[in-house]
Amino acid sequence: MNKAIMAALVLAASCAGLSAATAQDKPDSKPDKLKIGFVYVGPVGDFGWSYQHDQARQAIIKEFGDRVETTFLEKVGEGPDGERSIEQLARAGHKLIFATSFGYMDSVIKVAKKYPDVKFEHATGYKREPNVSTYAGRFYEGRTIQGTIAAKVSKKGVLGYIGSFPVPEVISGINATMLAAQKINPNIKIKIVWVNSWFNPGKEADAAKALIDQGADVIMQHTDSAAAMQIANDRGIHAFGQDSDMIKFGPKAQLTAIVNNWTPYYVSRVKAVMDGNWASQDVWEGLKDKMIQMAPYTNMPDDVKKLAADTEAGIAAGTIKPFACPIVDQDGKEVECKGGDQLDDGQIRGMNFYVKGIDDKIPGK
Amino acid sequence: MGLIEAILLSIVTASTPLLLAASGELIAERAGVLNLGVEGMMLIGAVCGFAGAWATGSTAIGALCGIAAGVALSAMFALATIGLAINQVAAGLALTILGTGLAGLIGAPFVGENIIAAPHLWLPWLTDVPLIGKLLFGQDALVYLAIGLIAAIAYVLARTRTGLILRAVGDDPASAHALGYNVAAIRTLAVLFGGGCAGLAGAYLTLAYTPFYAPGMTAGRGWIALALVVFASWRPGRLVAGAILFGAVSILQLHAQAIGLGVPSQLMSALPYLATVLVLVLISRVRRGGSVAPAALGTAFVPER
Numbered sequence: 001m002n003k004a005i006m007a008a009l010v011l012a013a014s015c016a017g018l019s020a021a022t023a024q025d026k027p028d029s030k031p032d033k034l035k036i037g038f039v040y041v042g043p044v045g046d047f048g049w050s051y052q053h054d055q056a057r058q059a060i061i062k063e064f065g066d067r068v069e070t071t072f073l074e075k076v077g078e079g080p081d082g083e084r085s086i087e088q089l090a091r092a093g094h095k096l097i098f099a100t101s102f103g104y105m106d107s108v109i110k111v112a113k114k115y116p117d118v119k120f121e122h123a124t125g126y127k128r129e130p131n132v133s134t135y136a137g138r139f140y141e142g143r144t145i146q147g148t149i150a151a152k153v154s155k156k157g158v159l160g161y162i163g164s165f166p167v168p169e170v171i172s173g174i175n176a177t178m179l180a181a182q183k184i185n186p187n188i189k190i191k192i193v194w195v196n197s198w199f200n201p202g203k204e205a206d207a208a209k210a211l212i213d214q215g216a217d218v219i220m221q222h223t224d225s226a227a228a229m230q231i232a233n234d235r236g237i238h239a240f241g242q243d244s245d246m247i248k249f250g251p252k253a254q255l256t257a258i259v260n261n262w263t264p265y266y267v268s269r270v271k272a273v274m275d276g277n278w279a280s281q282d283v284w285e286g287l288k289d290k291m292i293q294m295a296p297y298t299n300m301p302d303d304v305k306k307l308a309a310d311t312e313a314g315i316a317a318g319t320i321k322p323f324a325c326p327i328v329d330q331d332g333k334e335v336e337c338k339g340g341d342q343l344d345d346g347q348i349r350g351m352n353f354y355v356k357g358i359d360d361k362i363p364g365k
Numbered sequence: 366m367g368l369i370e371a372i373l374l375s376i377v378t379a380s381t382p383l384l385l386a387a388s389g390e391l392i393a394e395r396a397g398v399l400n401l402g403v404e405g406m407m408l409i410g411a412v413c414g415f416a417g418a419w420a421t422g423s424t425a426i427g428a429l430c431g432i433a434a435g436v437a438l439s440a441m442f443a444l445a446t447i448g449l450a451i452n453q454v455a456a457g458l459a460l461t462i463l464g465t466g467l468a469g470l471i472g473a474p475f476v477g478e479n480i481i482a483a484p485h486l487w488l489p490w491l492t493d494v495p496l497i498g499k500l501l502f503g504q505d506a507l508v509y510l511a512i513g514l515i516a517a518i519a520y521v522l523a524r525t526r527t528g529l530i531l532r533a534v535g536d537d538p539a540s541a542h543a544l545g546y547n548v549a550a551i552r553t554l555a556v557l558f559g560g561g562c563a564g565l566a567g568a569y570l571t572l573a574y575t576p577f578y579a580p581g582m583t584a585g586r587g588w589i590a591l592a593l594v595v596f597a598s599w600r601p602g603r604l605v606a607g608a609i610l611f612g613a614v615s616i617l618q619l620h621a622q623a624i625g626l627g628v629p630s631q632l633m634s635a636l637p638y639l640a641t642v643l644v645l646v647l648i649s650r651v652r653r654g655g656s657v658a659p660a661a662l663g664t665a666f667v668p669e670r
Contacts, residue, residue, distance in 0.1 A: 043469070043580035045476030075581060160623070166630070193622045194630035200584040201575045203615070206375060210619040213371035225582075227575040234482070248479060249577060363630040 034096065034274060036060065037089035038072040039082065041101035042199045048224030048243035049198065049260070050074060053100045053123075056262035063267050067274070078103025083110060090115040096273050098266070099123065101198075102167065108132055119278050121269055124169060126349065130280050135265060138286030139169065140176035140348065142258035143220075144322040145294060145311045146240050147180030149255050150218040151188050152304045153238055160216030162207045162223055163194045166363045170222045172351040176322045177220065178358055180311075191216055192360050201227040212237060218255075229253060238299060245295035256308065257295035265291060284345065287316040323348055328356040372620060373500050377508060378574060380612030382407075382566040385511045386590035387597070387604055388518055389435075389562025394594055395522065396555035397535035399663040401457025402442055404587025405464020406560050407567035410435045412472040414568025415578040419475060424483040427572050428507065428565060435564020436557050438464055443556040447549050450665035461587070468580065475578045483507060483573040505573045507565070514562070519601035531555060535659030538666035548666050563587065596641055598648060598656035607644075614640050 038057050042050035057070055071094065076085045082104045089097050090111055098121045099108045105125040112120045112132045120129075124136040150159050159181065163170050174192060181188040191214060193207045200223075208219050208228035212235050219239040221228045226249035232239035233253035241247070241257025265283065272278040285291035294312055297305045314320030325337035330353070338344040354362060386403055393400050413434035418427025442460050445451045483505040491502045522528040531551060533541040538548045566586070571578050589611060597603035618633035648656070 045473065045580050047477050047579065191623045191625070193619050194634070195619075196631055196634040197584070199579075199581070201577075201579055201582045202379075202570060202584060202586070203619075205575045206379060206616055207619050209371070209375050210616065210623050213368055213375075214620065214623045216623075225575075225579055226577060230575060230577065248477065360625045 033066070034064075034068045034270065035092075035094040036068055036070045036270065037086075037092075037094035037097040038070065039076050039085050039089070039097070039099045039101075039104060040072060040074045041078060041103070042075060042224055044072070044074050047226050047246065047249075050100070050224070052243050052260040053098070053262055056266040057098075059263040060266055060270055064270060064274075068270065079107075083107035086120075087111045087114070090118045095119060096270065096278075097121070102169070119273055126282075128280055128282060133269070133279075133281050133283070135283040135285075136169075137260055137291045138284060139258060139260075139292060140172045140322055141286040141315045142292050142294060143173045143176035144180040144315060144320070145308055146220055146256070146258070147177035148184060148311050149297070149300060149304055149308050150177065150220065150238075150240075151181035151184035152307065153255065153300055154185075154188070154218045156215055156217050157185055157188050158215045158217060159188065159190045160208070160211030160214075160219045161190055161192045162204060162211070162219070162221040162228055163192055164198050164223045165196060166194060166365075168349055168351045171354070171362065172323075172348050173222055174358070175351065175355045178355055179322065179327070182357055188357070190358055190360075192358075194363055195223060197223070199224045201225040204228050205231050208232060208239075209235075226250075241295060247295065247298065252299060254295070254298060255300055256297050259293045259295055261290055261293050264289075284349075287312060288318070330354045330356050330358055332356065367495070370495070370499060372616060374503075375616045376609065376612045377500065377504060378612075379616050380608040381508050381511050382569045382574065382586055383590050383593060383611055384515060384605065384608035385507075385569060386563045386566035386587060387593040387608060388511070388515050388601075389559035389566075390590060390594050391597070391599060391601065391604060392518060392531070392562075393555045393559035394662055395535045395599060395659055396531050396552045397538060397659050397661040397664065397666070398443075398446060398552050398556050398559075399453045399457065400439065400442055400446075400460070400556060400559055401454060401591065402438070402460025402464060403559075403563050403590050404583055404585070405461035405468075406435045406438050406563035407464075407570075407583045407587045407590075408468040408581070409438050409464045409471075410564030410567025411571045411582060412468045412475065412567075412578055413564070415475055415478075415480065415571035416471065418480045418572055419478055422481070424481075424506075424572050427480075428568050431564045431568025431572075432561040433564070435560040435562070435567065437560075438467075439556050439560020439563070442560070443553045446665060447552050447556070450667050453663050453665065465581070472578050472580055476580070478578065480572070480576050482576040507569050507573055510565075515601055515605055522601065532657075532659070535661055538661050542666070542668050548668070552666075563590075566590070592641055596644060596648075599658055607641075610640060610644075 040050035044050050044054040073085050076082055086107055096119045100123040102124045105127055108120050108122045109127050112129045120132040122134050125134045178190055195203045195207050204223050204225050205227040208231040217237045219228050219232045221242050226246045229239050229246045229250040233250035238255050239253045241254055243260050245257050247254045297308045321342040323343040327335045410431035414427045414431030417430025442456055445456045446453045485503055485505050492498045534548050534551045542548050593607045596607045614636050618636050
């Protein structure tokens with residue numbers, strides 16, 4: 001019996017490693033072919049976060065053809081699994097590795113120190129090495145537009161927000177939404193539900209139902225599936241897509257969606273490696289550089305459409321600042337303004353407070 | 366629709382897939398076969414159920430496809446564990462891995478496709494009764510199927526000769542064999558039944574819960590169903606209670622958050638699991654707690670010739 005259980009575990013472990021094993025180098029691959037590895041936290045078919053990263057991977061193949069060879073590992077857990085997968089890619093001869101979730105951060109740094117000749121790109125992290133770059137999108141810029149639209153179309157003045165994990169990226173999104181919404185309706189309310197997962201369609205759907213049942217009439221999410229959009233469509237209220245255009249799942253519900261467009265960045269980084277001028281850097285781009293794009297504005301009156309488009313243009317031009325000072329936290333204390341007339345990037349990236357008007361507490365604080 | 370009614374409705378939806386999967390596993394385990402592949406069978410049921418409904422536009426055909434897929438996958442398990450007497454734990458784990466991979470493969474073209482959600486029952490007047498109308502008469506068909514199924518299981522296990530034989534095979538396969546019953550055949554049927562239920566539970570997710578398909582969308586519900594069987598100490602009545610409890614805690618924690626109770630959400634998310642552990646501890650304190658764990662659970666039976 002014990003032997004058999006051992007055998008089962010070995011089998012399970014080797015099967016789990018099997019997908020990674022496809023990364024083993026082919027003996028006949030030419031040395032000048034650049035091998036690029038991708039590690040995704042979700043399934044490529046999540047129609048959200050990992051899907052968009054994979055779109056960029058496919059764009060790389062389209063752009064460089066035979067000169068590149070790509071491998072991707074999907075649904076890789078953050079933690080030991082992530083580290084093992086990243087290291088396996090490095091060992092298998094991948095010279096450029098994109099690790100696309102915040103939770104891979106420490107694993108990337110650890111593996112990068114062991115493989116100094118491999119270049120690493122880590123999405124949404126803040127730790128760097130000479131061979132580790134970081135990149136992220138200014139998602140909060142999209143949230144500012146969403147907050148504006150939401151406050152305009154909400155009849156009850158209650159917004160529902162589905163959060164994944166209470167990390168700064170999500171908190172800054174909630175705050176940006178609230179600040180923008182308050183400009184339209186100073187009494188706007190926001191209800192926040194955390195599902196403690198990036199991808200769990202059933203739970204995201206339940207969260208959407210709970211929010212709607214409690215009076216929210218616009219749903220926004222910082223999770224990766226289209227489940228909430230579907231519920232909103234079903235219940236006849238509005239919602240915003242996340243990471244990808246989700247109009248297919250909510251033809252009557254979707255107002256717009258934040259669409260992550262990684263392609264230009266990924267292509268430029270592959271090119272940099274090929275040209276031999278890749279260097280560690282930290283890139284944080286938004287609407288201006290099109291790393292963030294907005295899906296078409298739908299299901300709203302023309303004046304709101306125009307307001308949304310103007311907000312988008314204003315943010316891209318720098319005339320509208322999502323975190324313009326003064327900003328007051330929920331305890332009524334004014335937040336120190338390190339960036340002159342707006343919060344500086346460090347403050348936004350490390351945000352761990354709610355702004356005034358949010359009647360809730362950040363979990364674990 | 367009042368808040369309480371809305372909450373009760375969501376609880377029913379959240380409990381149904383768990384109840385379906387756990388009902389099937391209960392029967393398999395009562396026959397002495399431990400099938401840890403529930404998650405894999407649910408996943409394959411989810412994708413095949415979706416594919417069936419997508420191709421035909423019919424929820425019923427989708428549900429049948431989900432059942433068929435679960436049965437097919439469990440047939441492989443039955444062949445390995447009953448036919449070849451391979452270790453059940455190993456085969457079950459392998460089944461989950463296989464199911465996950467296979468579902469991903471089959472499901473690739475269906476990602477991003479849409480179907481119409483399973484229709485809900487609507488009876489004039491009855492469904493409109495406040496509070497209980499929608500709850501009793503307004504669910505989707507699969508909910509009633511799940512309830513009917515567990516009622517039938519309870520009846521068959523406790524009151525019929527079939528149930529007696531099934532339990533005998535799970536408790537003492539050697540004696541059952543000596544009495545002339547075909548242990549292998551009975552166990553195989555039980556495993557296939559379990560597979561069908563798990564497949565239907567998976568199909569419930571893609572047909573009714575969130576009418577789209579995405580890889581890995583069972584998100585561990587198969588493992589919860591397995592735990593529910595133990596939680597229920599192999600009794601159908603307790604299985605219903607367990608499924609509702611689990612569904613209730615997982616829905617209520619979301620509502621508690623939306624109200625703004627200020628309890629850490631991480632703790633809230635862990636609540637259903639903590640509740641399970643707590644009840645297990647309580648049950649075990651009450652002198653076996655009336656548990657009817659099959660004595661031969663997990664052991665292969667090879668008749669001597």
